[in-house]
Amino acid sequence: MATIRLGDIAPDFTAETTQGTVHFHEWLGDSWGLLFSHPADFTPVCTTELGRTAALKSEFDKRGVKAIALSVDPLDSHMSWLKDIEETQNVTMNFPVIADADRKVAELYDMIHPNASEKTTVRTVFVIGPDKKVKMTLTYPASTGRNFLEILRVIDSLQLTSNYSVATPVDWKQGEDVVIAPAIKDEEIPARFPKGHKRIKPYLRMTPQPNI
Numbered sequence: 001m002a003t004i005r006l007g008d009i010a011p012d013f014t015a016e017t018t019q020g021t022v023h024f025h026e027w028l029g030d031s032w033g034l035l036f037s038h039p040a041d042f043t044p045v046c047t048t049e050l051g052r053t054a055a056l057k058s059e060f061d062k063r064g065v066k067a068i069a070l071s072v073d074p075l076d077s078h079m080s081w082l083k084d085i086e087e088t089q090n091v092t093m094n095f096p097v098i099a100d101a102d103r104k105v106a107e108l109y110d111m112i113h114p115n116a117s118e119k120t121t122v123r124t125v126f127v128i129g130p131d132k133k134v135k136m137t138l139t140y141p142a143s144t145g146r147n148f149l150e151i152l153r154v155i156d157s158l159q160l161t162s163n164y165s166v167a168t169p170v171d172w173k174q175g176e177d178v179v180i181a182p183a184i185k186d187e188e189i190p191a192r193f194p195k196g197h198k199r200i201k202p203y204l205r206m207t208p209q210p211n212i
């Protein structure tokens with residue numbers, strides 16, 4: 001499988017999960033999607049990551065995002081491990097985990113990087129828009145747990161910038177000023193951004209976040 005790039009249609013698949021069979025595109029419906037791989041069941045970092053995702057469900061729901069995880073272990077292993085996650089992370093597992101023992105989905109999404117590990121997936125994240133296109137990809141090594149608040153931050157940026165002609169600057173967080181897109185002419189700004197703006201340079205024009 002070729003590398004999946006931003007703007008590509010997220011490959012569709014059917015897979016067994018801890019919440020039954022999932023036909024991916026149909027399961028996504030009109031929602032945003034968060035598909036992420038983790039190296040293996042019964043491993044410590046993955047246990048904390050899946051617990052964190054479950055704990056953040058209300059944040060994903062607020063943004064219309066459905067989360068689904070994957071590892072190349074079979075369903076009975078997942079089901080047994082999920083009990084440990086619930087016990088140790090103090091959560092109810094409220095999203096599906098794909099059982100990908102035949103590596104079908106892992107290979108479709110290029111989640112196995114053989115020079116890192118022949119046997120397990122690296123930590124990938126795909127954020128998928130309601131149009132089924134890939135909006136963000138991220139790849140971490142097995143030894144580094146991801147920051148799920150950063151993933152929420154990127155989703156906030158994606159959802160904002162898909163509706164307004166703005167971009168989000170370095171370290172931006174919900175509620176902070178944003179950058180007006182270069183394609184917007186100075187004379188268009190007052191009508192399009194009635195909350196005001198600062199023209200720091202001709203190419204650097206800031207405005208309050210328009211959707212709050």
Ligand code: BEZ
Nearest residue numbers: 039043044045046142143
């Ligand atoms: C973990 O999830 O804890 C882990 C998995 C593979 C290598 C190192 C850590």
